[in-house]
Amino acid sequence: xxxxxxxxxxxxxxxxxxxxxxxxxxxxxxxxxxxxxxxxxxxxxxxxxxxxxxxxxxxxxxxxxxxxxxxxxxxxxxxxxxxxxxxxxxxxxxxxxxxxxxxxxxxxxxxxxxxxxxxxxxxxxxxxxxxxxxxxxxxxxxxxxxxxxxxxxxxxxxxxxxxxxxxxxxxxxxxxxxxxxxxxx
Numbered sequence: 001x002x003x004x005x006x007x008x009x010x011x012x013x014x015x016x017x018x019x020x021x022x023x024x025x026x027x028x029x030x031x032x033x034x035x036x037x038x039x040x041x042x043x044x045x046x047x048x049x050x051x052x053x054x055x056x057x058x059x060x061x062x063x064x065x066x067x068x069x070x071x072x073x074x075x076x077x078x079x080x081x082x083x084x085x086x087x088x089x090x091x092x093x094x095x096x097x098x099x100x101x102x103x104x105x106x107x108x109x110x111x112x113x114x115x116x117x118x119x120x121x122x123x124x125x126x127x128x129x130x131x132x133x134x135x136x137x138x139x140x141x142x143x144x145x146x147x148x149x150x151x152x153x154x155x156x157x158x159x160x161x162x163x164x165x166x167x168x169x170x171x172x173x174x175x176x177x178x179x180x181x182x183x184x185x
Contacts, residue, residue: 005042008049008064008072016070019159026137033093034133037155040064041097041131046074046153064155073156077101077147085120085144085171089163091137092156094145096128099152103128106142106171120171142169 006014018032040046050062053073065072074097077083085106094103105124110117123140126132127148136143145154162181169176 006036006039008040011036011040012065012067012070012072015072015157019070026135030093030133030135033135033157034095037093037095037133037157038131040072041095041155046097046155050074069160071158073158075154075156077145077152077154079147079150079152082146083144085142085169087142087163087167088136088158089138089141089166090158090160091135091141092158092162094128094134094136094143095155096130096132097153097155098130099150100127100129100148101145101152101154102126102148103134103145104143105134105136105140106144106169107140108142116175116177118167118169118176119174120169142167144169 014036015033018029018036022029022032043049046064047062050064051066053061053063061073061075063071064074077099085104103124103126104122106120107123108118109121110119112118120142124134128134134143165178165180167176168179
């Protein structure tokens with residue numbers, strides 16, 4: 001472990017403090033979380049930490065920290081296998097620890113009145129490299145991503161549970177389907 005790196009627990013404490021201090025101020029919360037996660041991502045031993053977790057959309061997932069409310073997850077994203085746009089019902093962060101991924105955040109452009117129909121508008125479409133960070137938060141909690149190289153690993157922070165039934169969107173035809181998740185945590 002790097003001498004300047006922090007433990008997952010210390011990172012979680014800093015994030016919990018930031019959540020309390022910056023309620024409703026997403027930019028300030030994001031900056032505080034980015035600093036804490038940046039310190040955690042200096043560690044080169046993250047693969048060895050935490051406990052296995054069954055992921056919904058990724059190859060490998062591990063809890064780096066979990067206290068029943070706040071979780072910090074490390075996960076591998078297979079190269080070239082797009083994770084379709086989906087929602088979570090809560091906010092989460094997306095950071096890249098290793099590799100690169102294209103990450104797109106969307107918002108609904110329709111009123112949600114027609115079941116199975118959704119018009120999405122991309123509001124943040126960029127390539128994330130190691131240390132890059134994005135927040136996906138309601139009402140803009142729809143995102144999709146794809147790894148651009150082998151060995152891409154992300155870190156996600158979630159405060160609270162994911163919803164058990166999520167919308168998976170197909171922007172190309174303006175539709176969505178609802179899928180029950182194996183792991184709503």
